[in-house]
Amino acid sequence: MLTLFRYNWQVRADWFDWSESVPTEELTRQRTGGVGSILRTLFHVVDVEQAWILQGLQGKPEFHYHYEDYDSLDAVRNLSDVCSPRILDFVMNWCGDLENRKLDDFTYGEVLLHVVAHEIHHMGQLSVWAREVGREPISANVIGRNLM
């Protein structure tokens, strides 16, 4: 499970780096599908991950950040950098006992896979939009990243 989180964080960091060389108007341009822009997608995957793992799975009330407060590349990357170590801490301490614990109608195991798949799915959307901008997208490969 940790491997999949590390994969997502590595791919996310690659997209942040990639975004540095893309004009802001392309990052924020409204596009077809998903949550509508490259920057908003990066914000969205950070926010959804922290909402499930730092609140939902820890028995706290659901909390979401507002895109309007984080609508620059630096702000989204900083938010990601603040949240990821806390999420790493939870996933590192993950044990089989939690796998079948329930959160509403779902098991904790299902929720972790949901969070992982959610980000991979959205990165697939970015790969289409990258081509619209005329750029090579970030590789989605798991192999070749020294993750295991």
Add this chain to the structure above:
Amino acid sequence: MLTLFRYNWQVRADWFDWSESVPTEELTRQRTGGVGSILRTLFHVVDVEQAWILQGLQGKPEFHYHYEDYDSLDAVRNLSDVCSPRILDFVMNWCGDLENRKLDDFTYGEVLLHVVAHEIHHMGQLSVWAREVGREPISANVIGRNLM
């Protein structure tokens, strides 16, 4: 691991059903990004999955199907239906001993995650293209599918 394969097959089946109501010219239309069309993407995920799991991880020479031989919705779905039970058989018999076995520079564990993430990524691309066609995309949710 099996959960993630079952997730992908369920999402893939949903996309096949979705495709039934979409005109063939939209399924085969050349689009920006990915492997270029909705139908070719569905073919590609089936082909890549079988190449890694039915050949690579079983020590056989790499074999790929040709899209030109499977360029209809029925043909791709049939190919998927032929391959999936054989892949299920391999994944069901998966055991921890294989996790660290090497295939070229990669571990078997890495390759399985690679195959899973590969399909989720491409389904993200389909979700953008679905909106281009004016249709609601298939949900990427893991929760709510009774997978665990």
